[in-house]
Amino acid sequence: MEVYKNISDLRVGIILLEDIYANTKYPIMRKNTELSFERIEVLNDFGVKRVKVEERVVKKDLPDGEQDSSVNPEDVLENIPMNHYLLKKQYNDAVRAYQKEFNNWRAGLRPDIVKVREFIVPLVEQYIKQKDMLSMLNEFSTPDDYLYHHSVAVGILSAAISNQMGMEKGDALQLGLAGALADSGMSKIDSSILKKTAFLTKEEYNEVKKHSLYSVKMIQDTPLLRQEMKIAILQHHERLDGSGYPRGDRMETISVHSQIIAVADVFHAMTTERLYRPKHSPFKVIEMIKEEEFGKFDLKVMEALHKLVGYLSIGTRVKLTDGELGEIMFVHRDAPLRPMVKKESDGMIIDLTTNRNLAIAKIID
Structure with missing residues (x-):
């Protein structure tokens, strides 16, 4: 069946039924080409919006036990929508970029907020549009690279929660950037503590608790973050009942921006596999935060998170x-x-x- 499809709707194995030009003298892709993820990505990079294709997906006959090398089973599932694949690739690129910046901070360089903004803001904008991908963030992280995944994911979740709460786009993007930078101060913590697979000693935990102070010190001079966002970074481990750190702030002294990053931080941490403990179901974590951590978090923020990643309906x-x-x-x-x-x-x-x-x-x- 011959049809025109948007690039975001393409699947691996679909056949092109026309030569594809992109302001070029010669085709960037020939008729009868079988699409792989890499080829669909090329079409996307060239700004191609729609292509004529054969609706039928070709299945390759491969010897038993052999896999199609055009598909990386660690990155994609069979027939995953292309827009999901591209978003995960953008996410992985951001994690790698964040890791590079983190290593620079560890070496003593000051944070280049412009550079961080360049890979965080476009990413959070896409996740706000594709909210169905939010519940998959915990599946992307790996224990060894948890810290980098966590920072990027907290930025995404902070922006998405604020958007769900009806905040202006500018506030959502600012919170996305602030969420991603909230743990930048971890670069000042001894790496042996961060890589420890057992529970921390009291002294080690007290050292880790300094990271929010380090974070706000590292970004305090940048004009690219509003003052309320810098406060949110400082307070993202404070709790409404006064049990948080670094100052033990309570109730109305803790901003809603701080609470949004706090909820994003706790949710991703609990749903992600760590070196010293397994991950929990996102639905179980929302329940645990609401019940076991009652009184620590803003209920409006929790409700926004629930609607984003925990909404269930009959027939699901x-x-x-x-x-x-x-x-x-x-x-x-x-x-x-x-x-x-x-x-x-x-x-x-x-x-x-x-x-x-x-x-x-x-x-x-």
Whole structure:
């Protein structure tokens, strides 16, 4: 079937039915070319918007045990939308760029906020547009490179939460940049502490707690961050009940901007695998923050996060923390994160409000 498709809707294996030009004398891609992720990315880089293709996806006949080398199984899933693939690539590029900047800070250089802004702001803008990708952030991180993934992800989540709360775009982008820089002061912490796989001693933990002071000191002179964002960086480990650090600020002395970065920080940290502990389900983490950490975080901020990454509806296909697949049959008004789920394996309906040892692990498209 011959159709015209937007670049964002293309899939690996689709066949081009026309030569593609991009203000060039010769085609950048010939008719009958089978599209790979790399070729679709080339079309995107050249600004091609729509192409004529054969709707049928070609499946290669490969010997048993052999994989198509055009697809990296660590980066993509079969038939993943191209816009998702490109966004993950942009995310990975940002993580690598952040790591390079972090190493410069560790070596004693002052933060180049312009450079950080160049790779963080376009990324958070894309994530605000593609909110369905927010729930996948915890799957991108690796334990060894956690710190760099965490900073980029906190920037993304901070911007998305503020956008969900109805803040102006400028505020959302500022919070995205502030969230990404909130842990820049970690570059001043001894690397042996940051790489430790066991729980920290009291002395080591007290040293880590200085990072927010280091962070705000590192960025205090930049005109690219508003004063309220610099305060948010300083306060992103403060808690409404006074249990946070570095000053033990309470309630109205803690800004909503600080709370947004704080919630983004805790959520990503708890949903991501670390060197010393496994990750938790995003749905379980939202529940834990609301219940076990009650009184520490702004409820409006938590509700915005819930709507972004934890919203469940009847008919949604999910995976439980025990690996079972199922369909949501009923969502409790007072416990929306613990619905009734019909298992695919045997048709049994499980009420997660009474089966507290289980939780939603992820939504299955």
